[in-house]
Amino acid sequence: MPTALDPLATLAGFGFGLSLIVAIGAQNAFVLRQGLLRRHVFAVVAICALSDALLIAIGISGVGLAIDRVPVLMTVVRIGGAAFLTVYGILAARRALRPSALAPEADRTFAGLGATILTCLALTWLNPHVYLDTIVLLGSVANSHGDARWLFGLGAGIASIVWFAALGYGARLLRPVFARPLAWRILDGIIALVMFAIAVSLILGI
Structure with a gap:
């Protein structure tokens, strides 16, 4: 059984954490665009990294089991998340279909810091998949490491920091590609x- 000082637990958590967050999703799409x-x-x-860290800690502490037993909570979050994602999807579709909104300078949607923070929080906390991945799934796997579960969680938290930082700050390397309006479209x-796909999956309970 892994011990509380087992460094391999941190490495395992890092790899498992990356496997959960490196995917095309609402949160990653928002980070990339910003x-x-x-x-x-x-x-x-x-916000993304700290939210993940908090959710991972909640999962390791055993709260995931309680959430899993109260399906009404997930239903409420699922409906709210689907509604928000639909609105955000409509705004993105409008930018893609309207030539006047293609240039990033002309797009003032969620441009302010306050609006950006609220949008990021909504995309993070109104997505039931986030709870299932971090609190339920990752929390369960972490607890299987016994005394080293917090090192596993630490590794997963580091993976979130590395991924979101790479996605957010690494996006500037693609700026030459997005110098053309078609790329933004x-x-x-x-x-x-x-x-839209995630919103539909939430409504259908997938």
Whole structure:
């Protein structure tokens, strides 16, 4: 059985954490777009990473079992998340379909720090998949490491920091590609599809 000082637990947590968050989703799409726009990147990365850390800690502490036994909570979050993602998807689709909204300078949607923070929090905390991945799934796997469960959680938390920082700050490397309006149209079209797909999956309970 792993001990409380087992460094392999941290490495395992890092790998498992990356496997859960490295995927096309609402949160990652938002971080990428903010990184490309160079708007409030630090705040967005910090919110995503700290939220993950809190959710991981909650899962390891055993709260995930309680949440799993109260399905009404997940239902409420699922409906609210689906509604928000639908609205966000509509806005992304409008940007993709309207030439006047393609340029990042012309897009003032969620441009302010306050609006950006609220949007990031909503995309993070109104998505039931986040709870299932971090609190329920990751929490269960972490607790299987016995006394080393918090080291496993530490590794998963580090993975979140590395991923979101790389996504947010690394997005600037794609700026030459997004110098063309067509690239923004394609990106916003993909974001709209992702938001709509996740919203539908939440409504259907997938």
